Amino acid sequence: MPTLSVILLTHNTGEIIKDVVRQLDKAADEIIVVDDLSEDNTTELVRKTTKKAKIIRHKLTNHGEQRNIGYARATGEWLAWADDDEVWSDELVEEVKKVKELDGYGYDGFELLFRTPVLGGVIEDEWHLRLFRKGKGKNTPSFHTTVEMTAGSKISKIKRGHVLHLKWEGAEAWLKKHIFYSKMDVDSYLERGLKVSPWKMLAMFFIVFLKRLKLVKQGPAGFVWALAASTSWIFKACFLIEARQKRQNHRKTK
Numbered sequence: 001m002p003t004l005s006v007i008l009l010t011h012n013t014g015e016i017i018k019d020v021v022r023q024l025d026k027a028a029d030e031i032i033v034v035d036d037l038s039e040d041n042t043t044e045l046v047r048k049t050t051k052k053a054k055i056i057r058h059k060l061t062n063h064g065e066q067r068n069i070g071y072a073r074a075t076g077e078w079l080a081w082a083d084d085d086e087v088w089s090d091e092l093v094e095e096v097k098k099v100k101e102l103d104g105y106g107y108d109g110f111e112l113l114f115r116t117p118v119l120g121g122v123i124e125d126e127w128h129l130r131l132f133r134k135g136k137g138k139n140t141p142s143f144h145t146t147v148e149m150t151a152g153s154k155i156s157k158i159k160r161g162h163v164l165h166l167k168w169e170g171a172e173a174w175l176k177k178h179i180f181y182s183k184m185d186v187d188s189y190l191e192r193g194l195k196v197s198p199w200k201m202l203a204m205f206f207i208v209f210l211k212r213l214k215l216v217k218q219g220p221a222g223f224v225w226a227l228a229a230s231t232s233w234i235f236k237a238c239f240l241i242e243a244r245q246k247r248q249n250h251r252k253t254k
Helices: 016-027 042-049 063-073 090-101 171-191 198-218 220-228 232-253
Strands: 004-010 030-035 053-057 078-083 086-088 109-118 122-133 137-139 147-149 155-157 163-165
Touching (some): 004 042, 004 063, 016 090, 030 063, 042 053, 053 063, 063 137, 078 086, 078 090, 086 090, 122 137, 122 147, 122 198, 171 232
Parallel strands (some): 030 053, 109 163
Antiparallel strands (some): 078 122, 086 163
């Protein structure tokens, strides 16, 4: 039967990591932990929770590169990735095991349903590509990373079960993190020489906001979250404009 390697990124996660790893352990043949030099007992808890863990300590540059480091060490025919605050439901575990047993039903990748509790009870449902055949995908080298699949890859959705995205530490903490990652994404774009338009980023704000408008059904908090969770594209546009202005000013002073 084909095997599954799960790439798990960690950083000072604490006790919650045990719930994450217990569920992954039920489906995975190996768990590649890429740890951002945690200063607490995160890696020790991982080792105590599963015998399948291989731990790599590597300073975070961006999430995409961390995951690609894990993929390079993975031995499974199938790859999945998870963050240290994401718990797979029992139903999802069983569906992933079926994907392994039947070698993907003829597909190369699968999207998983994510459920995120925010703002005192608003639940946001989103689909993310997180499970794919080895050699068919890799992560983009950025903080808010996605999986790039090879041309012609067949993608499906696992419609039973979900991933519970646990970590919500309040609006202020979320906003600070959101701004930080947006700036890091822009720095990554510039370092790689990508030609990214601020106009495109602003357009993405409206596109993402419209997709989230269904959350209005959950009341005012749902509308606020739909708006707030789309703002990373506004932040990115601001940081990109500022960075380009600084470069222009630097050239003028030479």
